[in-house]
Amino acid sequence: GKAKELIYTCATVKADEALKIGLVNKVVALESLMEEAKNMAKTIISNAPIAVRLCKDAINRGMQVDIDKAIEIEAEDFGKCFSTEDQKEGMEAFMEKRAKNFSNK
Incomplete structure (x- = not known):
């Protein structure tokens, strides 16, 4: 290609x-x-730090293995992410239509 x-x-x-x-x-x-790069960085850091880290982990590790293992890695990281306080905060903020306030927990 x-x-x-x-x-x-x-x-x-x-x-x-x-x-x-x-x-x-x-x-x-x-x-x-620089303004565009800073805006993208602001967007990224406005998300839950644990979720961003786990997304990065799933992408990086998933690129090194076959599709079945990559799906397993993604599911594992999704499970870790879904069990955090930040996930609960994100859902509550969305439902309450308010700004999210992540604690990195």
Whole structure:
């Protein structure tokens, strides 16, 4: 596929092409790069820290194994996430239509 072609040929890709082929999620002007990065970071850190960590874990470990093991890892991490106080807080905040206040527990 395209990824192999880019790797094997050491080709460079312009921003618009990288966006078109899914190599990047967003293209921004250089002047707004830091603002965009900070906005994404703010969005990520507004989520439950445990959930973010477990998502990262499932992705990283899941990429190293076959699909059956990856599904097992995802289910395991989902179970860990679902048993946290932050999960309860997130659901309550959603139901009560209020801001979430995660405790990292």
